[in-house]
Amino acid sequence: MKTIVYLLIGTFFGILMYKSEAASWFRIFEMFEFGAFHMYGIIGSALVLGVIGVQIIKKFNLKALGGQEMRLKPKDKSVARYAIGGVLFGLGWALAGACPGPMYVLTGAGYVSIMIVILGALLGTFVYGLIKHKLPH
């Protein structure tokens, strides 16, 4: 039963990524060229509603289904890992024209070459795990 719920959430998200064109390489390029408001509108409006919703959850101490706590734990404090990791991610996001969510969506849409990008992403994740302790965090 729960599996079906997660599958439906994912399917909804997949259709949303594709139909909003946030999964399009062209939209990512256009965003970094400041060519259109589209991507900024998507991220901006999601954020405004996200901030308002999370504030409401905290103010009224709303619980998740089954009475468990909402997963809103604070991120670990650091600057280096977020700044360096963030820039590396951004370089890849613009080069491949896709972030992780859209990669799965594009595979489903039949773009076989995106699986090379996913392979690269798995490799990058693996190498991070190998050299994590040598990196500034």
Added chain:
Amino acid sequence: MNWIYDPWPWYVSGPLIALTMFILLFVGKQFGMSSNLRTLCSAAGAGRKSDFFKFNWKEERWNLTVMLGAFLGGFIASQYLSDNTVTIAEDVVAKLQSYGIQSAGNEYLPSELFSLENLSDPKILLILIIGGFLVGFGARYAGGCTSGHAISGLSNLQLPSLIAVIGFFAGGLIMIHLIFPLIFA
């Protein structure tokens, strides 16, 4: 019936992304797509090489199921709900054409980079692998990607997420404005 193929405007898409995040919070989970990459490494046995992958990956099966759904959603949308073209700003099309990407404005992904035949071009293959590598490495180093930091983290007013998102954009701007002219000259 052509409206069904039209892209969803930002003021529909953005709120629906927020909705996705809230549904996941409501069922006790957190919105984050790149952690699936770590889970997949762990499931493939990477725990033998690094403690970073030593965790009970089966507890993350819910997120792999979301990932599988995203795959299905991509199939449904591309097959039944889209003409698979993306209209972008005209000056951006002109810029891409000057880079040799003639498909701008007519396709969903540039065939110059993503068509099967072009995979035999070592330069294209490298672009795809390095792009993916940086996304995977950077997302884990920064502890999240667009969904985990730009949406979940910023919604929760997390300073680390703000630093990460500024990094995302700095990296993207460097790639598009400084490195693309070299790659596609």
